[in-house]
Amino acid sequence: MLGYSVTLPPEAESSTARINRFVSLDGREVIDTRLCLHVRRRVGAKQDVYTVTLINEEPESEDAGSRDARCLLQTEIIVRADAAGSPAIQPRPLPPLDSGDEDALTNALLYRDVREFAVGHGIAATWQQDPGATVGEVRTAWLPQSIVRGTSTDGHDLLVHFRAEWPDALHASFLGTESAKDQVIQALEAFASCYGRWIAETLAPRIGQFEGPLHDAASVNHKRCISTLDRIRRGVQLLHTHPAAWTAFALANAAMDRQARFPAKGASPKPLLWRPFQLAFMLLVIPGLVDPSQEDRTCMDLLWFPTGGGKTEAYLALTAFQIFHRRLVDSSRRTTGGVDVIMRYTLRLLTVQQFQRAAALITACDLIRKEDLPRLGDARISLGLYVGADATPNKMEQAREAIAQEHANQRPKSTPRQLLRCPVCGSELRGTAYRADPLLPRVNIVCDNLGCETGGRPLPVLTVDEEIYAEPPSLLIGTIDKFAQIPRRTDIRKIFALDAGAPPELIIQDELHLISGPLGSMAGLYETVVDTLCTRGGIRPKVIGSTATIGYAEAQVRSLFDRSVLQFPPPGFDASDSFFAVRDDSGPDRIYVGIPTAGRSPKFALQALVASLLQSASALRDTGKANDVSIDPYWTCVSYFNSLRELGGAYVLMQDDVPRQMQFLAGRLAVERRELQNQPVELSSRRSSRELPELLHALSSTLDQFNEDPMEQPEPKDTVLASNMISVGVDVPRLGLMVVNGQPKSTAEYIQASSRVGRGIPGLVVTLYNFGRPRDLSHFEHFRAYHGALYRSVEATSVTPWAPRARDKALHAVIASLVRHLVPGLSDDEGAMRFDPSEAVVVKILATIRKRVASVSDGTEAADTAWDIDAIVEEWARRSQEARSSSGRLRYWIKKAPYGRTAPHLMCSAEDATPGGSQAWATPNTMRDVEPSTAFVLKTIVSRSEDK
Incomplete structure (x- = not known):
């Protein structure tokens, strides 16, 4: 379209310019149109606000062909403003800050440079990628884009000098060498000093730059960083002065390094190299574990880091430390064992996945124990899976029946067979690897690989409730719902050592943001019981947690655990730098694209979008513009849905409408249509626990693996239909493409779901906004500003356990x-x-x-x-x-x-x-389903009247 200039007189509030000709996309000049541009100005004390509207005044026509000819497609409004040669468009003013809201003040400080320069009305608005205080141009966009940069786990540039001086300091093998205590302590002291230098040089001199509420927020963040530094230094000092703590720290590092080198980790397993935040979190928490009199014993340390950063390894290392330390200082632990750590999750998929990851560590710990019996004892270090009867049997009688079915190649719904591969060598654990003891309440899981490091001995893994009660495991992993059984059972007393021994002293709550709403309220009530049963002599258990998205954590933690909270790493003055986590400007980004359904039904837009993405991937490969390796991340299209109803409707679309649309697109592109080779994969609560590990394994198959060995490797999946189950626990590194069908109910859910793709590779997230939903439309109109500071928009969770x-x-x-x-x-x-x-x-x-x-x-x-x-x-x-x-x-x-x-x-x-x-x-028998169910029967009545 030709450019038009509209000038408002100083006293005018609005103006309309008639556009009598424009040039169409095919180059034709169109004259005598009924098109106008309307500008409205609202004069303010410090800035004026302009509303620009493009109006098509052509009358409606009954003739479809004539109606289409009178429409304008792919229109764009561009507003440019300069003042004395400088950009003149200022950002929208921010709302006033509440000085009593610490979280809002912190977000205002961290994201003070993320401003909004324009808002669309029925359309999105966009401007340059990295704007300054003002911009010279804003424009409308039907396909707005925003680049969300990743987070580097390498930390601040000061750590580069630290690594040069101490090249082995972050290697778990070095930290796990007991004889190198003096060198390790020196390295850890230098590590803490590096953090102290960042505080002194980066934060302290800048506090005076801020005024008013932002100065208060900066002061609070500065104090939190200093407090964190003090705790890290106390951790280093404790390792220096406390022999048992040092030994446990060294053994924990040795175990983490050993499990990282297991052949099950891949073709070329690597030694473990700690990320700075992981090591710092260990040093932060250790004093509260070793010395219950420490003030931070009653503080919940919340590990906050973006998805895929390595939170799991951090708290698994603390798990190993706790197990080894209690073995070293408590003789009864060496002879009879008991539960040292309780690790809880909220979803089945996440629980089973983390159980498989923890199995490698616990096996490594038990192998170390066998090599050091005088210090670590005869009681084996074991892992227990504590979930509902729908996944694993509660009784040995049920377990024996399930194992018999496994041996007969049947697929029982509830089965002890939760490990499909050996955590040490990676060999398949067939049904025959699970053997029920004829006398004892125990299921022996034996790897048949003669070269496996386990040597044919049973894995220290328990998956049946009865064997967990008979031999309480060192680490108990369970769903939070399972603890609703406490008022019902007496054998659960053994988990809390109520008859003899010491109770669990470390409780790990992963994905804290999921404990909200009715589930959070019920969990807060039952947490009173768990906390009290784990308390002895006034000494409460240490609680740590992790999350990638959290808002107003202090109130949530207080309601759930009756504890204060330290969010680690504590924020500095910029969202891009907390020393341990910095914005990654050189690594792969994740690109978010917004698409509205304006003018079309949501289902039509969905099938057209998915078809274009699938066909484009095939066309790029077929035309030689991409090979199997480069196109593989985008070969599988993951579609996220906010409800099972929408997911079910899309299942039919993927089989009928999508292939038909792909045929149309292939003709337009003059390429062959991509043939979908398999049915859509569904990841939702409708899939049984037995199916989930197999589905995740199937999603890991790549194009190049399939082409090299099509007889052994399954063909990569074409489409995945997912509910919020995918939001946590789905770690498939090859996935790089997602379609989000409608704005999720919360920003936390949006971040978690979209973070499943683009992990270590460039990711593409396309959000399809339903134009008929005001909330979707609002997010589309504010697309750039919203995605520029996603974590600022994370909502507070609702937890009211005593309502x-x-x-x-x-x-x-x-x-x-x-x-x-x-x-x-x-x-x-x-x-x-x-x-x-x-x-x-x-x-x-x-x-x-x-x-x-x-x-x-x-x-x-x-x-x-x-x-x-x-x-x-x-x-x-x-x-x-x-x-x-x-x-x-x-x-x-x-x-x-x-x-x-x-x-x-x-x-x-x-x-x-x-x-x-x-x-x-x-x-309640569970914390999730808090209302009774009503059964009904649907009957079809057929009339048999004589008239028929």
């Missing part, structure tokens, strides 16, 4: 759990009848609950909760007294008596349609 409805659901379960497991003589099922509210232990338990409520809710729920506690205790006391007076029974949990009758009970499953007793408290 009235949450108390209705499970407060009684919290009280019953603590009374049952902590009051002597009340643990058996009929102990509910012997409840005495005046007993000293009961009084102390109730006081503990009241104190926690007052702390986490700032007193707002304290009075109402205290009233509810009294009501629950009063009712329980009344029922137990009635049972004793009538020589009857009162059980904790529902149990069938002879002749089909039900013995009186205190609690029943909330999920049961027929509870079995009107007085029983309905108690």
Whole structure:
């Protein structure tokens, strides 16, 4: 289109310019059009705001051909403004800052340079990639793009000099050499000093540059960095003065390095090289593990790092340290073992994946133990998988049946076979590798590879609940839902060492941002039980966590764990630099592209978009512009959906509409149509736990591997349809292409889902915005500014464990759990009848609950909760007294008596349609499904009247 200049007189608020001719895309000059450009000005005290609108005044026509000819396609409005030769377009003013909101102040400081210069109305707006304080041009965009740069785990440039001086300091093999203690301590002191130098040279001199609220935010961040430095230095000092801590640190590094060199890690496994933030996090946490009197024992250390940065390795190293340290200082641990660390997740896929990763470390730890029996003991270091019965059997009888089916090449839904490959050598663990012990409650997992380092001995891995209770593992990995079983079971006492030994002293909560909403509220209630059962002599367990997206973490952690929080690495003054994490300006980026569905239905736009992406990848390869290696990341198109309903509808599109559209595109490009070779892969809650590891393995197959050996390697998948299950735990490095079908419900979900692609390779994320949804349209209009500071937009999570409805659901379960497991003589099922509210232990338990409520809710729920506690205790006391007076029974949990009758009970499953007793408290069997289900039958009635 030809350029048009519109000038407003000083006193005018608006102006309209008639455009009577323009040049079309095919070069034809169109004259006598009814097209106009309208400009409106709003005068402000410091800047004027202009609204520019392009209006097509051509009358509508019933004739489709004539209507199309009267439309303008791919139009663009460009606004240029200069003042004395300098760019004159200023950014939109920021909203006023709340001085009491620390998170908002910190975000305002970190992202102060990310400004918005224009907003679209029904369209996106864009400007230059790296703008300054002003820009000279803004323009509309139907396909807005934004580059989101990656994060370098190498850290600040100061670390370059550190590595030159200490080239081995980040090598786990060096840190794991016990005889090199003096050299290691010197290297760690230099490492801490490097961080101190960054604080002194980069932060301290700049505090005075900020004014008002930003100065306050800068001061707070500076203090947090200094506090973090002090804790890191205390960790180094502790390793120097505490022999057991040093030995455990060296052994943990040796174990991490050993598992990194296992043949299962790949064709050429490499020694472990720590990333600076991983090593610093270890040094930060160790003092609180070794010395319970440390103030940071009651602080939750939250590891915040973008997806794929290596958070898992950091807390696995701390897991190994905790296991080895307790073996070195506690003789009972060396002889009988016990649970040292509890690691919890929220999703099945994530739990099973991390279980497979942890298996390599725990096996390495146990191999080291066997080589050092005098110091580490005879009790094996083991790993337990603690998930629901839908994934793994609860009883050995069920496990034996499942193993028999595995030996017969059948596929049971619930099975102990959760490791498909040996974590040491990588050989396939077929069904015959799982062997149930005929006498003991144990499933032996034996690798048949004669060259495996395990030497034919069973792997230290437990996957059946009964064997976990019989031999509590050193590391227990489970879903957070599983701990809803605490009020129901007595054998769970062994996990918390309530009868003998020391309780778990380290609790790891991964993907903290997922514990929100109803799940978070229920988890916060049950966390009261877990925390109390792990507390001995007033010493609470150390809690650490990790996440890639979090907002207002302090409030969430306080509500869930009743602890303060330190986010590590603590932010500096710029989002691009926290010393341990810096913006990667040279590595691969992730490009986000927005596409609206304006003028078309969302389904049509989806199939057209997916078809064009799939066909383009094939065309690039067929025309020689890309080879198998370069095009492979974009060969598989991952499509993300916000609901299972939308995902189900897309399944049909991928099989019918997409191939048909690809045929049309191939004709336009004059290339052969790409033939889709396989059915769409679905990653959602509808897939069983058994299928998930196999699906992830299939997604790892590449084009070049398939072309080299098509008989052994499966062909790469064409399309993947995913729900929010893909947001966490899916680590497939080859994936580089994603279509996001509609803006996800939260920014955290958007970041997590889109981060599944482009990990170490350039990534392309195409977000398809539904024009009929105001929220989608708003994100499209603000595309550039939103993607320029994604983490600034992460919402606060909602966690209200002591709200009235949450108390209705499970407060009684919290009280019953603590009374049952902590009051002597009340643990058996009929102990509910012997409840005495005046007993000293009961009084102390109730006081503990009241104190926690007052702390986490700032007193707002304290009075109402205290009233509810009294009501629950009063009712329980009344029922137990009635049972004793009538020589009857009162059980904790529902149990069938002879002749089909039900013995009186205190609690029943909330999920049961027929509870079995009107007085029983309905108690959730899981923290996720908090409402009972309603069964229904759909019948088809066929009329058989005589008229037919």
